[in-house]
Amino acid sequence: MSLKLISALSPxxxxxxxxFRFLHRKQGSGCHGLSSLDLRFLTRKQSNAFRVxxxxxxxxxxxxxxxxxxxxxxxxxxxxxxxxxxxxxxxCRQSYADECEKAVNEQINVEYNISYIYHAMYAYFNRDNxxxxxxxxxxxxxxxxxxxxxxxLMRYQTMRGGKVELYSIVAPQHEYDRAKKGDALYxxxxxxxxxxxxxxxxxxxxxxxxxxxxxxxxxxVESEFLRMQVESIEKxxxxxxxxxxxxxxxxxxxxxxxxxxEGAAA
Numbered sequence: 692m693s694l695k696l697i698s699a700l701s702p703x704x705x706x707x708x709x710x711f712r713f714l715h716r717k718q719g720s721g722c723h724g725l726s727s728l729d730l731r732f733l734t735r736k737q738s739n740a741f742r743v744x745x746x747x748x749x750x751x752x753x754x755x756x757x758x759x760x761x762x763x764x765x766x767x768x769x770x771x772x773x774x775x776x777x778x779x780x781x782x783c784r785q786s787y788a789d790e791c792e793k794a795v796n797e798q799i800n801v802e803y804n805i806s807y808i809y810h811a812m813y814a815y816f817n818r819d820n821x822x823x824x825x826x827x828x829x830x831x832x833x834x835x836x837x838x839x840x841x842x843x844l845m846r847y848q849t850m851r852g853g854k855v856e857l858y859s860i861v862a863p864q865h866e867y868d869r870a871k872k873g874d875a876l877y878x879x880x881x882x883x884x885x886x887x888x889x890x891x892x893x894x895x896x897x898x899x900x901x902x903x904x905x906x907x908x909x910x911x912v913e914s915e916f917l918r919m920q921v922e923s924i925e926k927x928x929x930x931x932x933x934x935x936x937x938x939x940x941x942x943x944x945x946x947x948x949x950x951x952x953e954g955a956a957a
Contacts, residue, residue: 784852788903792853794896795908799844800858801892805885806837811863812878823943825950826875832954833882837889840916847911873939875946876931883927890920 766772775782809830816827845855867881868874893916900908930946937946 781852783850786905786907787851787853788905790899791903791905791908792848792851794899795844795848795853796856796858798892798896799841799848799855800860801889802837802841802844803857804860805889806834806841807860808863808885809834809837809882811865812867812882815865815867815874816878821874823875823947825947825952825954826878828954829950830878830882843915851907873943875943876934876939879927879930879934883924883931886920886924886927890917890924893917893920 771785812830813827813834815821816823816830848855867878869877872880893912897909897912897917900912930950934943934946937943
């Protein structure tokens with residue numbers, strides 16, 4: 692079908708071509724294919740005319756290689772989408788390997804053990820005959836941070852459909868005074884070693900996630916733990932260097948006052 696409409700235009704009109712394609716459904720019994728209406732508007736400066744032409748095109752072919760997505764059919768292709776009927780199985784678990792679940796539980800145990808050691812350090816420096824309040828506050832906060840890391844891992848374990856298993860916690864030492872180094876330097880060097888240990892354990896957890904192609908666990912470890920861990924290592928490394936410089940006695944007291952002010956500012 693072809694339609695032509697001619698109308699006068701002003702001499703200043705320039706040539707324009709606008710194509711509009713309208714898809715509509717043919718009417719009629721037994722016909723459900725799509726047709727297109729191609730409208731072309733032409734304006735010509737020479738003829739000062741406006742010409743409209745339309746052409747009907749039928750039998751539009753579907754785009755080659757395009758498959759329709761049918762969710763219900765997709766659900767039939769794999770048992771991974773089935774909702775478990777066993778009341779002892781997690782309903783939300785998906786693509787979460789047993790090895791990853793075990794590694795997360797091990798990291799929970801690591802965080803709780805480190806938290807317990809820091810808590811013992813807090814108790815030592817808070818004694819009335821030690822009375823280094825800045826160090827006590829620092830290790831109290833460190834203990835809380837490690838415990839919060841453990842809780843964060845527990846929440847993640849539950850979110851992925853895993854089961855949290857808590858292991859035994861080793862009793863930490865209670866005395867930190869050393870004749871050569873003094874208690875402050877010894878405790879801070881121990882804290883630095885512990886932070887490096889935690890960093891190594893986190894890297895091992897990430898390696899397990901990579902091995903099992905668990906991109907969600909990889910993202911969780913990287914975004915929530917690894918960067919924070921190296922920042923802690925750097926901070927404690929500087930504390931160790933400062934304590935080595937000031938020595939025992941009065942220098943340690945000044946360092947403790949600095950920590951106390953930093954804790955109050957935070």
